[in-house]
Amino acid sequence: MIEREVVIRNSLGLHARAAARFVRLAGRFQSHVKVERGGRRMDGKSILGMLLLAASRGTHLILLVDGPDEQEAAQALVELIESGLGEEVA
Amino acid sequence: MTGRLALQGAGVSVGTAVGAALVLEPETVPVFRYAIAPEAVGAEQARLRAAVDSSREQLRSIRERLLREVGPRAYIFDAQLLMLDDPLLVQRSLDLLKEQAVNAEWALRSVGDELHDLFAGFSDAYLQERGTDLDDVVGRIHLNLAADGSAPSLARLPGPVVLVSGDLSPSQAAEMDWDNVLAIVTDAGSPTYHTAILARSLGIPGVVGLKDATRRIPTGARVAVDGSTGSVLVEPSEADIDGFARRAEEVRRCAKGLEAERPLPATTIDGVRISLQANAEFAEEVTSALEYGAEGIGLFRSEYLLGRAQTWPSEDEQVDLYRRLIELMRPHPVTVRVWDLPPEHAEHVSGRANPAMGERALRLQRRRPEPFHVQLRALLRAAVAGPLRIMFPFATGPSDVMAVREMVEAARLSLRKDGIEHREDAPVGLNIEVPAAAATADLLAREVDFFSVGTNDLIQYLLAVDRADPLVARFYEPLHPAVLRVIDGVVRAAMEHDVPVSVCGEMAADPLQALLLVGLGVRELSMSAVSIPRVKNALRKVHASHAAEVARRCLGLSTAAAIEALARQELLGTAEAGPQ
Numbered sequence: 151m152i153e154r155e156v157v158i159r160n161s162l163g164l165h166a167r168a169a170a171r172f173v174r175l176a177g178r179f180q181s182h183v184k185v186e187r188g189g190r191r192m193d194g195k196s197i198l199g200m201l202l203l204a205a206s207r208g209t210h211l212i213l214l215v216d217g218p219d220e221q222e223a224a225q226a227l228v229e230l231i232e233s234g235l236g237e238e239v240a
Numbered sequence: 241m242t243g244r245l246a247l248q249g250a251g252v253s254v255g256t257a258v259g260a261a262l263v264l265e266p267e268t269v270p271v272f273r274y275a276i277a278p279e280a281v282g283a284e285q286a287r288l289r290a291a292v293d294s295s296r297e298q299l300r301s302i303r304e305r306l307l308r309e310v311g312p313r314a315y316i317f318d319a320q321l322l323m324l325d326d327p328l329l330v331q332r333s334l335d336l337l338k339e340q341a342v343n344a345e346w347a348l349r350s351v352g353d354e355l356h357d358l359f360a361g362f363s364d365a366y367l368q369e370r371g372t373d374l375d376d377v378v379g380r381i382h383l384n385l386a387a388d389g390s391a392p393s394l395a396r397l398p399g400p401v402v403l404v405s406g407d408l409s410p411s412q413a414a415e416m417d418w419d420n421v422l423a424i425v426t427d428a429g430s431p432t433y434h435t436a437i438l439a440r441s442l443g444i445p446g447v448v449g450l451k452d453a454t455r456r457i458p459t460g461a462r463v464a465v466d467g468s469t470g471s472v473l474v475e476p477s478e479a480d481i482d483g484f485a486r487r488a489e490e491v492r493r494c495a496k497g498l499e500a501e502r503p504l505p506a507t508t509i510d511g512v513r514i515s516l517q518a519n520a521e522f523a524e525e526v527t528s529a530l531e532y533g534a535e536g537i538g539l540f541r542s543e544y545l546l547g548r549a550q551t552w553p554s555e556d557e558q559v560d561l562y563r564r565l566i567e568l569m570r571p572h573p574v575t576v577r578v579w580d581l582p583p584e585h586a587e588h589v590s591g592r593a594n595p596a597m598g599e600r601a602l603r604l605q606r607r608r609p610e611p612f613h614v615q616l617r618a619l620l621r622a623a624v625a626g627p628l629r630i631m632f633p634f635a636t637g638p639s640d641v642m643a644v645r646e647m648v649e650a651a652r653l654s655l656r657k658d659g660i661e662h663r664e665d666a667p668v669g670l671n672i673e674v675p676a677a678a679a680t681a682d683l684l685a686r687e688v689d690f691f692s693v694g695t696n697d698l699i700q701y702l703l704a705v706d707r708a709d710p711l712v713a714r715f716y717e718p719l720h721p722a723v724l725r726v727i728d729g730v731v732r733a734a735m736e737h738d739v740p741v742s743v744c745g746e747m748a749a750d751p752l753q754a755l756l757l758v759g760l761g762v763r764e765l766s767m768s769a770v771s772i773p774r775v776k777n778a779l780r781k782v783h784a785s786h787a788a789e790v791a792r793r794c795l796g797l798s799t800a801a802a803i804e805a806l807a808r809q810e811l812l813g814t815a816e817a818g819p820q
Contacts, residue, residue: 166319166370173322197322198329201370202358 151216152224160234163206168235173197175230181217183227194227244475247457249425249450250713251470252436253770254495256488257402257422257445258464258481261457261474264394264405264412271382273346273460274398281341285334288344291384296324298380316373323377329355343398345385346460352378397421402463406454408435413521414544418442423465425453425472429707437696437746439467440768441518441525447472449713498773502533506776512784514758516776517572518769519744523561526568529769533776536572537565538766539631539692539744542615543579552611555618562622573627575692575742575766576619577671579604579611580633601634602643609647616651623663631692633671637680641687644668671744673697678726681733691734692766695745699723718747719800719807724756728795731761742766751778752804755811758784759791782811 158164164172176183176194183194185203187210192199194213205211211231215224230236262272276284303317323329329351337347352374359371385391392398394412397420405412407428413435424439429448439446445467457463457474464476464484468491473480506514517538518529526537545553545561553561565574580601605612619630632644648668655662669690672678678698685691695718700707702723705716717723727743734741742764747753749771755778757765765775790810794803 165366166373167315170315170318170322174318193327196326196328197319198326198355198374201319201367204362204364204367206364 151214152220154213154215154224154228156211156213156228156231158205158207158209158211158235159232160237161207162237163209164200164203164235166201168237169197169200171236172227172230173200175226176223179215179217179219179223179226181215181220181223183223184214184216186212186214244473244477244480245456247450247453247472247474249447249453249470249472250429250436251467252429252446252448253440253444253467254491255423255443255445255468256464256466256484256491258462258476258484259400259402259422261404261425261459261461261463262397262401263454263457263459264403264408265454271345271349271459272343272392272398274343274392276337276341276343278341281338284344285337287385287388288330288334288337288348288381291344291381291388292324292330294384294387295377295380296321298384299324319370320373320377323374324381329374329377345382345391348378348381348385402465404453404457404459404463408438413438414546418444418524423447423463423467425450425457425463425465427451427453437519437768438521440749440770441520443528443770495773498777501773501777501780502531504776504780506535506779508758508779508782508784508787510783510785512758512763514779515742515764516772516779517575517742517764517766518772519766520565520769523564523568525769526565529772530568532769532772534572534769534772536766537569537574538742538764539694540565540574540576541580542576552614555614555621558615558618559621562619562628563625566622566626566628570626573629575629575631575669575744577631577633578615578619602632602636602640603634605643605647612647613651613654616648617655617660617662620648620651620655620662620664620666621660623666624661628663629667629669629690631669631671631690633694634674635670635672635684636674636676638683638687640677641670641684644670645687669739672730673701675702675726678730681730682736685733685737685739688739691730691739691741693727693730693741693743693745693762695723695727695743695747698726698745699747702726717800718750718753719756719794719803721795721798721800721803724760724791724795724803727757727762728760728791735761740764749775751775752807752812754778755782755787756791756794756803756807758782759787759789759794759811761788778812787811 173195184191185194187203187205192203213224213227299317299321333347333351336350337344355374356371359368359374362368395415395417397417400420400422402423402425403421404425407426421444423445424435426435426448427450429435436446436448445465447465447467447470461474464473464480466484466487506516515535517536518534519539520526520529520537521541521544562576622628652664667689669688669692670684671692671694673694677684699716699718703720705712707713707716731741741762743757743762744766748765749767751774754765754775790807794806797803
């Protein structure tokens with residue numbers, strides 16, 4: 151299992167469009183993806199779970215990726231978040 | 241499930257019932273909860289999956305169309321599409337369905353509500369709004385579940401239920417699968433409220449005016465209802481249920497006693513014959529009205545034909561229905577009230593406007609004449625089959641009579657022109673329910689064939705009391721001196737011009753008030769069919785001449801209490817004091 155800490159950088163945070171991007175990307179990998187915020191852990195392949203994390207800009211999240219393609223999955227997901235989830239980074 | 245809870249409202253119809261609650265929420269498709277057999281769980285899960293699949297296809301095609309039309313903003317639907325595959329929604333619903341062995345609708349509803357509450361709990365307005373996307377998706381799956389044909393609906397209930405609703409709309413009532421309704425319980429209303437009248441005419445227990453029953457009774461909870469005392473018990477104990485069963489037995493015994501009088505005419509000791517007729521909303525009620533000894537339908541509330549679809553029925557459909565009513569009732573008369581307050585108007589009057597004084601009946605006709613024209617043609621055609629009377633509601637004075645005559649004449653002319661068989665001289669009358677019409681009764685009597693006094697609305701307008709408002713319902717006094725005096729004036733005006741006058745409000749259903757009406761000279765009473773045996777029983781024990789004398793004396797009294805006391809002593813003192 152791979153564990154990585156990331157910070158939400160885009161100005162709108164993990165809102166609907168950004169969360170949808172994350173969930174779609176997570177869904178392409180076989181590995182289980184969990185996202186944790188302050189002890190609350192959600193399924194990274196669940197749009198409702200991601201929205202319920204209510205992660206705004208500056209929020210620290212922990213990604214937990216576990217499975218046969220965990221290396222590529224973790225790398226791709228971290229890159230997506232750090233690049234601002236396809237949106238402008240203020 | 242909740243624990244035992246006792247609620248108190250106004251009991252509006254005799255009888256008791258115990259059953260599972262079905263709570264109707266305004267403006268939404270009701271969600272039923274019912275148990276699934278263990279071996280049917282797989283099939284029920286497949287139903288839910290199929291509804292999710294249909295929802296996905298629909299959303300995809302919506303998104304494609306939007307992508308073409310508005311471009312990237314179609315992303316809103318990306319989130320909704322992902323929700324359809326979301327384990328927190330779909331898989332949890334499937335799991336819950338299996339764990340509790342409940343129907344798909346209920347499982348989805350429970351999970352959807354839980355998630356909705358999580359979103360609603362956010363202080364961030366943006367996230368709160370995501371709850372709207374969720375509700376949208378859940379609503380779409382519900383619609384697809386409802387569309388699969390095996391889903392229950394108001395028209396096809398999954399089994400016997402106790403209906404719990406804020407208010408029962410006419411369209412819901414028209415659609416309802418009444419065979420499976422054990423009792424009705426509503427938040428709104430007083431004993432003269434429309435739902436109460438409906439409960440009585442269907443002969444099922446009803447309790448109204450509970451204020452927050454829909455919030456306090458969960459769907460699926462076991463509920464015991466006593467329509468006589470107004471008591472509603474949620475999750476009753478076995479002892480409670482025994483008590484209810486004992487009272488039900490007493491009611492049955494009392495009804496049996498009246499049964500013996502059913503074939504007898506409603507004639508006073510001194511030989512005055514009174515015609516007791518039934519109020520009805522549906523053709524199905526006519527058979528039971530006959531069983532209660534009704535000699536006619538004194539008020540058929542035609543607007544119930546509009547149904548949930550809120551579409552006007554065609555002329556031919558109406559002819560069939562009115563003809564059916566006439567054939568069932570022949571040789572007794574059927575009085576059809578022309579459209580009153582169509583539900584399509586419920587929306588724009590639901591705000592600040594007062595629908596009771598809004599654009600209804602004849603007023604609406606001036607702006608939208610077509611539905612009235614079609615109905616009048618249908619009534620004149622059906623009248624060939626037997627004694628049919630046409631009644632116009634909400635008349636406010638002589639100028640309305642002109643409008644009525646023109647309308648009827650236009651319908652006759654068009655039928656003549658089309659060469660369609662119809663009856664030219666079907667009696668046309670007015671419902672006297674607005675004080676203005678009562679005050680001009682002598683002028684109106686010259687122009688029409690009959691009067692029917694609608695006491696429910698007349699009292700409401702005369703005393704300025706909204707009978708649906710529990711806070712003022714106690715000021716609604718049928719025996720208020722003003723009410724008796726106004727009815728007296730209408731009856732005198734009618735007699736002077738030889739116009740028959742009937743009373744079709746709930747006053748006619750109360751034995752004491754009915755006796756006073758007879759004392760004032762009324763010879764036709766129309767009421768909920770279940771009330772006919774009691775009223776007949778009271779009538780057969782009095783002299784009409786004595787009732788007339790008592791009514792005269794009552795006209796000189798100054799309070800409802802004094803009137804009631806005198807009438808009770810004089811008219812029920814010799815007659816049996818029936819249930820209050």
